[in-house]
Amino acid sequence: MGVSRPPVIATILDKKGPVGRPDHLQIDALWVNLQHADRRSLGPSRGGARARWSDSAARLAGNLAPVTDGSPAIVVEQLVREFRKGPRAVDAINLTVSPGEIYGFLGPNGAGKSTTVLMLTTLLPPTSGRATVGGFDIAHEGSQVRASIGAALQEAALDAILTGREHLLLQATLQGIPGATRKQRAQELLERVGLTEAADRRVGGYSGGMKRRLDLALALVHRPRILFLDEPTTGLDLQSRTALWSEVARLAHDEGMTVFLTTQYLEEADALADRVGIIDHGKIVAEDTPANLKAQIGSPTVEVVPADLTEGDAIAEALTRFGSPTRGGRGSLTVQLPGGEAQLAELVRLLDQAGLHVASLHLHQPSLDDVFLAKTGRKLEGAGEGEEATPWQLSWPPPCGRSKQSVADQSHGRFASARCSSSRCSFR
Amino acid sequence: MLFPLILFAINGSALSTATRIPGFPPVSYRAFVLAVPFMQGALFIAVTAGIDLARDIESGFFNRLALTPLRGGALLTGQLGGALVVACLQSVVYLLVGIATGVGIASGVGGAFVLLALSILIAFGFAGLGALIALRSGSGEAVQAIFPLLFVTLFLSSASLPRPLIQVRWFRDVATYNPVSYLIEGIRSLVISGWDGRALALGFGFALALVVLSLGFANVAMRNRLVRT
Numbered sequence: 234m235g236v237s238r239p240p241v242i243a244t245i246l247d248k249k250g251p252v253g254r255p256d257h258l259q260i261d262a263l264w265v266n267l268q269h270a271d272r273r274s275l276g277p278s279r280g281g282a283r284a285r286w287s288d289s290a291a292r293l294a295g296n297l298a299p300v301t302d303g304s305p306a307i308v309v310e311q312l313v314r315e316f317r318k319g320p321r322a323v324d325a326i327n328l329t330v331s332p333g334e335i336y337g338f339l340g341p342n343g344a345g346k347s348t349t350v351l352m353l354t355t356l357l358p359p360t361s362g363r364a365t366v367g368g369f370d371i372a373h374e375g376s377q378v379r380a381s382i383g384a385a386l387q388e389a390a391l392d393a394i395l396t397g398r399e400h401l402l403l404q405a406t407l408q409g410i411p412g413a414t415r416k417q418r419a420q421e422l423l424e425r426v427g428l429t430e431a432a433d434r435r436v437g438g439y440s441g442g443m444k445r446r447l448d449l450a451l452a453l454v455h456r457p458r459i460l461f462l463d464e465p466t467t468g469l470d471l472q473s474r475t476a477l478w479s480e481v482a483r484l485a486h487d488e489g490m491t492v493f494l495t496t497q498y499l500e501e502a503d504a505l506a507d508r509v510g511i512i513d514h515g516k517i518v519a520e521d522t523p524a525n526l527k528a529q530i531g532s533p534t535v536e537v538v539p540a541d542l543t544e545g546d547a548i549a550e551a552l553t554r555f556g557s558p559t560r561g562g563r564g565s566l567t568v569q570l571p572g573g574e575a576q577l578a579e580l581v582r583l584l585d586q587a588g589l590h591v592a593s594l595h596l597h598q599p600s601l602d603d604v605f606l607a608k609t610g611r612k613l614e615g616a617g618e619g620e621e622a623t624p625w626q627l628s629w630p631p632p633c634g635r636s637k638q639s640v641a642d643q644s645h646g647r648f649a650s651a652r653c654s655s656s657r658c659s660f661r
Numbered sequence: 662m663l664f665p666l667i668l669f670a671i672n673g674s675a676l677s678t679a680t681r682i683p684g685f686p687p688v689s690y691r692a693f694v695l696a697v698p699f700m701q702g703a704l705f706i707a708v709t710a711g712i713d714l715a716r717d718i719e720s721g722f723f724n725r726l727a728l729t730p731l732r733g734g735a736l737l738t739g740q741l742g743g744a745l746v747v748a749c750l751q752s753v754v755y756l757l758v759g760i761a762t763g764v765g766i767a768s769g770v771g772g773a774f775v776l777l778a779l780s781i782l783i784a785f786g787f788a789g790l791g792a793l794i795a796l797r798s799g800s801g802e803a804v805q806a807i808f809p810l811l812f813v814t815l816f817l818s819s820a821s822l823p824r825p826l827i828q829v830r831w832f833r834d835v836a837t838y839n840p841v842s843y844l845i846e847g848i849r850s851l852v853i854s855g856w857d858g859r860a861l862a863l864g865f866g867f868a869l870a871l872v873v874l875s876l877g878f879a880n881v882a883m884r885n886r887l888v889r890t
Contacts, residue, residue, distance in 0.1 A: 356724055382728075386721050386724050390721035390722035390724065391722075392722070404725075407729040408729055408730070451725070
């Protein structure tokens with residue numbers, strides 16, 4: 234068409250010859266690359282000259298390299314999905330994900346996370362609104378979107394009688410990767426997800442974590458630029474979860490892959506995501522970096538459980554020095570520390586000087602759960618079932634205790650022990 | 662594959678006195694009912710093909726396939742390919758068991774091949790029906806639930822007696838309007854009558870109609886199931 238080709242396209246042209254091109258695999262993956270390789274140099278006239286090449290040829294040439302021109306990897310505008318006889322599963326959401334970013338989509342069961350992923354992966358048409366993935370419109374350029382994404386959806390859909398390697402070879406075949414390179418790609422991915430030793434064992438004998446890792450490998454077979462992970466660690470033990478987090482983080486930070494991750498685990502979003510979108514009842518109620526979201530909530534709170542309930546009023550009186558305490562279950566009193574956790578020692582000393590006895594004391598750093606609570610009025614855990622948080626739940630901590638912080642000595646022995654995690658401490 | 666053979670063994674011997682009914686074809690009852698295992702086998706294939714497909718939908722494997730460049734038609738063909746292989750195998754087994762138990766094929770060796778072709782065609786048509794139900798419902802339970810209904814169509818046909826010999830009028834009428842009767846009679850004619858053009862035309866006609874309709878609707882259902890933008 235008289236348009237000069239950028240170098241990357243010349244490379245693809247050179248590799249076109251020896252690569253097979255099954256007719257049914259006419260995904261215009263080259264177009265995927267062209268869109269991002271150099272939009273301006275090719276100009277608008279290129280639209281009529283779309284070369285229909287095997288996606289495998291284009292992929293082999295590395296055309297699905299991360300977007301580097303700075304344009305967003307995912308853009309969602311007023312996206313809506315309504316189901317017949319049901320409420321809006323996704324209600325006019327807007328979001329933007331940058332290339333190489335890990336975007337955590339956090340919400341309880343039924344919030345609309347998976348519906349959003351299904352729409353963005355072109356498996357479910359939106360009722361209204363618009364979204365682009367990798368620069369392609371999900372409603373009108375589905376095949377290009379699919380060529381540029383990998384997805385590990387909620388269930389690790391694996392065949393129990395196939396081995397891990399057979400799964401990868403099958404997926405490579407379905408993705409149109411030429412036979413000569415399938416085995417090599419399968420081996421690469423097996424090594425990457427740490428399944429080399431189990432590669433030739435039937436998947437039926439794999440643990441949940443191994444299945445999830447294989448599922449991730451399957452999503453990466455065709456070297457996608459954007460990865461969708463729908464609750465990838467649900468049901469996994471902590472060790473398997475951590476291993477998967479490392480791999481996902483490596484994909485994003487070392488290889489520049491964009492990751493759209495849905496989760497109902499706060500710690501997962503906190504540990505992995507560069508930015509978090511919190512969705513509830515189909516609407517995004519908050520979106521920012523985990524640190525900023527937590528900062529919006531403000532300073533930490535401390536919950537004091539009196540050893541003697543008759544001292545409750547006296548303790549409440551003492552706590553007014555920091556703010557207005559709220560009463561919870563078991564006579565507990567919660568107060569925000571406007572000066573941050575540094576005021577904890579001051580609070581302990583104050584109670585001690587007043588001769589008040591405390592059964593336990595919990596320092597509660599703002600968490601994403603607090604953000605969810607602040608934005609929706611409910612705790613994330615159980616929110617899917619429409620559960621309303623009771624006052625004691627608002628301040629009662631989940632299990633913690635990865636590290637210990639000795640504050641007990643400041644209490645002159647009034648507290649038997651102190652436990653503190655990144656989000657909260659408790660003293661007994 | 663085994664269950665139809667067990668029924669064949671039981672019915673073939675237990676109901677052998679049916680041959681004494683005036684007007685019954687002059688063949689052994691075993692030869693008369695040899696067509697039934699082919700039909701039962703086809704019904705089982707409908708269920709297994711449907712359940713396999715439904716399991717892929719339920720497990721999310723279907724979504725994985727939908728994200729590849731694979732076309733819906735190719736996916737359906739692949740799914741039914743397995744059913745076709747099973748249909749071929751079981752048809753050969755039923756024929757060999759029939760011959761081994763003393764049933765002669767009146768239409769000869771050529772007829773045996775035509776019989777296999779017809780039975781495979783019928784099985785493929787029913788596999789398409791199973792796939793259609795699976796694709797429409799997305800549920801293995803729904804496919805299983807349809808099995809008794811399919812089996813009723815077999816019992817309300819000329820599977821056990823020639824239609825003219827069915828004394829109960831409503832039963833005879835139902836069997837006459839039941840396409841399964843003609844599928845069975847097409848196979849049966851090759852075993853007991855030789856080359857019966859009318860029976861074969863009806864048998865192949867209904868089998869082809871079943872294949873075209875079930876695969877056509879299954880293809881549409883596949884397209885709807887694989888809603889990709």
